[in-house]
Amino acid sequence: MNLKQLSEALSLSQTTVSRALNGYPEVSAETRKRVVEMARKIGYAPNSQARKLATGRAMAIGHVIPVSQHEMMNPVFMEFIAGAGEAYSRLGYDMVLKVVPDAQVEGAYRELASLKKADAVIVHGPRIHDTRHEILDTLGVPFLIHGRIPGQEEARSWIDMNNAHAFERATDLLLDLGHRRIALLNGLEDMDFAARRRRGFEKALTNRGLSTDPALMRQADMTEPYGAESALDMLDGANPPTAFLVSSMISALGVARVISQKGLQIGRDVSVITHDDALSFLPNGGDDPIFTCTRSSVRYAGQRAAELLIEQILPNPDVPVHEYLEAELIIGQSTGPCHATA
Amino acid sequence: MNLKQLSEALSLSQTTVSRALNGYPEVSAETRKRVVEMARKIGYAPNSQARKLATGRAMAIGHVIPVSQHEMMNPVFMEFIAGAGEAYSRLGYDMVLKVVPDAQVEGAYRELASLKKADAVIVHGPRIHDTRHEILDTLGVPFLIHGRIPGQEEARSWIDMNNAHAFERATDLLLDLGHRRIALLNGLEDMDFAARRRRGFEKALTNRGLSTDPALMRQADMTEPYGAESALDMLDGANPPTAFLVSSMISALGVARVISQKGLQIGRDVSVITHDDALSFLPNGGDDPIFTCTRSSVRYAGQRAAELLIEQILPNPDVPVHEYLEAELIIGQSTGPCHATA
DNA sequence: TTGAAAGCGATACCAC
DNA sequence: GTGGTATCGCTTTCAA
Numbered sequence: 105m106n107l108k109q110l111s112e113a114l115s116l117s118q119t120t121v122s123r124a125l126n127g128y129p130e131v132s133a134e135t136r137k138r139v140v141e142m143a144r145k146i147g148y149a150p151n152s153q154a155r156k157l158a159t160g161r162a163m164a165i166g167h168v169i170p171v172s173q174h175e176m177m178n179p180v181f182m183e184f185i186a187g188a189g190e191a192y193s194r195l196g197y198d199m200v201l202k203v204v205p206d207a208q209v210e211g212a213y214r215e216l217a218s219l220k221k222a223d224a225v226i227v228h229g230p231r232i233h234d235t236r237h238e239i240l241d242t243l244g245v246p247f248l249i250h251g252r253i254p255g256q257e258e259a260r261s262w263i264d265m266n267n268a269h270a271f272e273r274a275t276d277l278l279l280d281l282g283h284r285r286i287a288l289l290n291g292l293e294d295m296d297f298a299a300r301r302r303r304g305f306e307k308a309l310t311n312r313g314l315s316t317d318p319a320l321m322r323q324a325d326m327t328e329p330y331g332a333e334s335a336l337d338m339l340d341g342a343n344p345p346t347a348f349l350v351s352s353m354i355s356a357l358g359v360a361r362v363i364s365q366k367g368l369q370i371g372r373d374v375s376v377i378t379h380d381d382a383l384s385f386l387p388n389g390g391d392d393p394i395f396t397c398t399r400s401s402v403r404y405a406g407q408r409a410a411e412l413l414i415e416q417i418l419p420n421p422d423v424p425v426h427e428y429l430e431a432e433l434i435i436g437q438s439t440g441p442c443h444a445t446a
Numbered sequence: 447m448n449l450k451q452l453s454e455a456l457s458l459s460q461t462t463v464s465r466a467l468n469g470y471p472e473v474s475a476e477t478r479k480r481v482v483e484m485a486r487k488i489g490y491a492p493n494s495q496a497r498k499l500a501t502g503r504a505m506a507i508g509h510v511i512p513v514s515q516h517e518m519m520n521p522v523f524m525e526f527i528a529g530a531g532e533a534y535s536r537l538g539y540d541m542v543l544k545v546v547p548d549a550q551v552e553g554a555y556r557e558l559a560s561l562k563k564a565d566a567v568i569v570h571g572p573r574i575h576d577t578r579h580e581i582l583d584t585l586g587v588p589f590l591i592h593g594r595i596p597g598q599e600e601a602r603s604w605i606d607m608n609n610a611h612a613f614e615r616a617t618d619l620l621l622d623l624g625h626r627r628i629a630l631l632n633g634l635e636d637m638d639f640a641a642r643r644r645r646g647f648e649k650a651l652t653n654r655g656l657s658t659d660p661a662l663m664r665q666a667d668m669t670e671p672y673g674a675e676s677a678l679d680m681l682d683g684a685n686p687p688t689a690f691l692v693s694s695m696i697s698a699l700g701v702a703r704v705i706s707q708k709g710l711q712i713g714r715d716v717s718v719i720t721h722d723d724a725l726s727f728l729p730n731g732g733d734d735p736i737f738t739c740t741r742s743s744v745r746y747a748g749q750r751a752a753e754l755l756i757e758q759i760l761p762n763p764d765v766p767v768h769e770y771l772e773a774e775l776i777i778g779q780s781t782g783p784c785h786a787t788a
Numbered sequence: 789t790t791g792a793a794a795g796c797g798a799t800a801c802c803a804c
Numbered sequence: 805g806t807g808g809t810a811t812c813g814c815t816t817t818c819a820a
Contacts, residue, residue, distance in 0.1 A: 106797055117807045122799065130805055149560035153498040154797030157812045162495065164542070171528060177726045177745075182524035186513060189545025193554070198563065200506070201543045203531025212535075218491035221540065327727050328699065329736075354727055357670065357699050364706030384519045385669050385696055394671075403519075448813055459791045464815065472789060496813035499796050 110148045114139060125150070164198040165413060166222030168212040170229060171205055172292075176325040179354070180402050181228055183383050184250060187406025188226065195414050210239055217243035224413050226250060230296045246421040248413045250405065251296050261417050263409045263427040267297050270398040270431035271304030271349065274377045277396070277433065278347045279312055282442035283375060287320040287345035289334050289355055298323060301351060301379070320345050331358025339366060339374070346444045347375035353386045356395055360438070376438040379431070393436030400431040452490045456481060467492070506540040507755060508564030510554040512571060513547055514634075518667040521696070522744050523570055525725050526592060529748025530568070537756050552581055559585035566755050568592060572638045588763040590755045592747065593638050603759050605751045605769040609639050612740040612773035613646030613691065616719045619738070619775065620689045621654055624784035625717060629662040629687035631676050631697055640665060643693060643721070662687050673700025681708060681716070688786045689717035695728045698737055702780070718780040721773070735778030742773040 111121045116139070124131045124139035131139075142148075156162050167188070169181050185201070192199050200222055202212040213236060216222045224246040227236050234253045237260055249262040278286050288305050291298035302323075306316055320338065324330045331350060335358065338345055350356040356378035363370050370376055380388050380397035382404075388395055408427060416425045453463045458481070466473045466481035473481075484490075498504055509530070511523050527543070534541050542564055544554040555578060558564045566588040569578050576595045579602055591604040620628050630647050633640035644665075648658055662680065666672045673692060677700065680687055692698040698720035705712050712718055722730050722739035724746075730737055750769060758767045 107799095108797075118798080119800080119808075120806055123806090126799085132805060135805080147560075151499070151797050152561040152563050153495055153504065154812090155799075156495040157493070157499050157814085158797075158799040160812070169528075169531075171532075171726075175726050177525055177528045179521050179524060179727055182521060183519055185543070186511075186519045186545045189511075189543065190513075193544065193546055193550070199543045199545075201527070201531065201541045202535065203528045203541075204535055208535070218489075219494040221494050325727075327729055329729055329731065357703070360703060361699070361706065364703065367709075384513075384517050385521055385667070387669055387671055389671065449815095450813075460814080461792080461816080462790055465790090468815085474789060477789080493813050496796090497815075499798085500813080500815040502796070 105146060105148045106151065107148075110139075110143060110146065113146065114142050162198075162220055162223050163196065164200050164222045165192065165410065166213070166216035166225040167199060167201045168209055168216070168225065168228065169201065169203045170209050171203060172325060174325050176327070177203075178229070178326075179383055179385075180381050183381065183403045184228070184406035184409070186384075187401075187403035187408075188410040189406075191407045191410035191414075195410070197410075197414060210236065213239060213245075214243065217245040224248070224418055226409060226413065227253075231294050232296050232299050233294070234296070246413070246417045248409055248417060248425075250409055254296060254299075257426075259424060261412070261424045261426065263405055263412060263429065264297075265400040265405070265429040265431050267300035267431075268304035268307070270379065270400070270433070271301040272308045273304075273433050274349055274379075274398050275305050275308035277435075277439065278349065278375060278377060279308065279314075281347075281375065281439060283347040283444075284314065284442070285317070285320065285343065285345040285444070286347045286349055287334070287338050288322070289331060289348060289350045289359070290321070290323045291326050291351045293323045298351065305349060317343075319343070326352035326355045328354050328358040328361075331355030331360075332362045333358075335359040335362040339363070339368075345374075346442045347439075348377070350376060350378040353378050353380050353383065353388060353395065353397075360395075371438045371440045373443070375440055375442070378438075380434075389436065393434055394438065396436040396439040397434050398431040399434055400429050405429060447488055447490045448493065449490075452481075452485060452488065455488060456484050504562055504565050505538065506542050506564045507534065507752065508542050508544070508555070508558035508567040509570065510544045510546060510551055510558070510567065512551050513545060514667060516667050518669070519545075520571070520668075521725055521727075522723050525723065525745045526570070526748035526751070528726075529743075529745035529750075530752040531748075533749045533752035533756075537752070539752075539756060552578065555581060555587075556585065559587040566590070566760055568751060568755065569595075573636050574638050574641050575636070576638070588755070588759045590751055590759055590767075592751055596638060596641075599768075601766060603754070603766045603768065605747055605754060605771065606639075607742040607747070607771040607773050609642035609773075610646035610649070612721065612742070612775070613643040614650045615646075615775050616691055616721075616740050617647050617650035619781065620691065620717060620719060621650060621656075623689075623717065623781060625689040625786075626656065626784070627659070627662065627685065627687045627786070628689045628691055629676070629680050630664070631673060631690060631692045631701070632663065632665045633668050633693045635665045640693065647691060659685075661685070668694035668697045670696050670700040670703075673697030674704045675700075677701040677704040681705075681710075687716075688784045689781075690719070692718060692720040695720050695722050695725065695730060695737065695739075702737075713780045713782045715785070717782055717784070720780075722776075731778065735776055736780065738778040738781040739776050740773040741776055742771050747771060
């Protein structure tokens with residue numbers, strides 16, 4: 105069932121039928137009514153390929169999700185996509201998603217752009233030495249970065265949370281509680297967000313004249329065993345930490361598991377603060393969370409990203425838009441004063 | 447840069463250029479070489495919308511992911527999609543993904559199908575009273591179910607793991623270890639997979655003449671707190687379980703957290719078996735896993751699903767294909783003999 | 789082996 | 805307010 109058949113059934117031109125269906129003002133109310141009814145009656149649906157070709161717009165946003173060398177699929181991406189997907193449905197856009205190995209990310213963007221499969225793309229997981237903005241410029245695709253590419257803060261559109269500030273505040277809280285040996289279990293620090301978190305952590309220490317201890321700082325894909333193994337190593341080490349600052353709830357669960365297994369009580373014997381992306385399958389409690397945390401909903405970020413891209417960037421690709429999300433610092437049950445003997 | 451311009455630059459017809467680029471045999475080797483070189487030189491890329499319109503194929507597979515009323519985004523979907531995405535890249539297909547509230551799932555499938563945005567779709571998370579197969583039939587879209595819709599086992603294409611058998615074996619293992627009070631923390635039992643797991647659990651008990659205890663069976667979205675709260679309630683209850691059978695690693699972590707917090711040792715004082723979907727961010731160890739588990743890689747399922755859909759179902763939509771994945775039962779550190787006083 | 793021309797199914801400009 | 809027609813960019817008969 106196509107436009108032609110529909111217009112024949114109505115004894116109208118394709119033009120008029122198209123206009124009626126797409127809400128153009130110059131169609132008479134009566135004609136529009138007839139058209140709409142007939143369309144529903146005979147089950148007409150416009151072929152989106154044809155429409156895309158005619159309009160030149162794909163009405164789709166591209167996402168390229170990298171799976172790391174370690175085959176790790178970051179659940180944060182999923183939650184971001186859920187938020188974005190909700191907005192796309194509302195705004196009449198589709199999401200075309202490519203899940204590819206790190207090495208094929210550029211090629212995937214190229215394909216999306218040069219084959220006109222998407223009108224714009226989201227850049228996920230920017231790295232400190234990222235070059236995707238250059239490729240996308242060459243291709244002429246509007247894009248929005250979830251996070252920031254160093255050196256491109258002004259010129260590019262992005263949405264990001266204040267990673268450095270959040271981790272500085274979290275570290276300050278631990279310092280205020282008397283902790284001096286604080287471990288940082290970070291994500292991979294070639295990722296921009298992780299580099300920023302580390303700087304926030306270091307800044308808080310430096311501000312109090314404290315130095316960092318490399319033995320207490322780790323970076324890796326944020327799995328549960330990463331948290332567990334790191335905590336085990338460190339707590340069994342020569343000079344164990346009294347507090348952990350962890351970049352992900354998932355790894356924090358690993359830390360908590362080990363602390364419990366060692367017969368220690370979290371929040372009393374060892375403090376833990378984690379960043380909480382508010383992943384829906386890992387709720388951290390409401391008013392009195394399990395973990396003290398810096399919290400910022402990545403799902404909301406995804407939703408806003410989609411809105412900004414479609415409403416601001418597409419109509420005006422040359423004016424970069426920036427949106428800053430400030431993480432909340434929420435006190436839960438996993439932090440308390442330091443009891444360590446000095 | 448389009449076909450016309452490219453053909454003019456080569457002084458060839460669009461026909462010949464198109465044929466050369468698409469590997470048709472009748473083009474002379476020399477012509478093809480010229481065409482391919484020029485195409486690369488001037489950076490020609492075919493407009494996929496135009497191609498889709500001309501061929502009538504979208505070269506895309508649709509996925510509709512429901513987010514439940516509780517806003518829960520199941521990480522299993524993500525991992526499945528990662529597997530499928532890998533296969534799509536390899537096979538030259540795109541994935542168009544819709545993330546929508548439960549109530550809009552049907553509409554999303556309708557849109558994908560009737561607007562010709564996808565050549566086929568994957569049905570995620572079948573329920574015991576699912577009707578999506580009927581809608582998709584009406585629309586005439588080939589599809590493959592990840593899981594099974596009751597009553598549609600023969601007639602429809604699906605890929606599934608043997609949920610019932612896996613949970614029966616897991617329960618048998620606990621029974622062999624002497625456990626008699628076994629708790630089942632299941633997913634929502636209007637989901638087909640969860641209903642099957644429950645039947646497997648019950649069958650194992652029934653086979654030994656044991657009856658089920660409603661106080662020890664729960665169902666919910668599989669979050670971490672669900673595991674924790676259920677374990678806390680049950681262990682503090684009148685007649686606590688000595689073992690837990692859990693439908694998800696995430697909830698199992700919650701169970702483990704509570705067991706440790708109560709000063710009990712997992713595997714010695716309380717046994718836990720979980721189903722392990724082999725989520726990449728929740729590795730359960732290698733040869734000696736943290737949790738004894740029934741394991742089946744949902745990522746592999748996604749990959750196979752994509753392959754089956756494209757290679758078997760699209761060319762021959764009327765011959766249903768079925769693929770059964772058997773979960774492994776892997777002994778880890780979380781199970782041991784029952785020490786409960788009878 | 790190559791080319792001309794007719795679709796594919798919509799949109800949108802220009803007349804009327 | 806309605807209609808004719810060119811156009812989007814490619815694939816695919818049909819002829820040569």
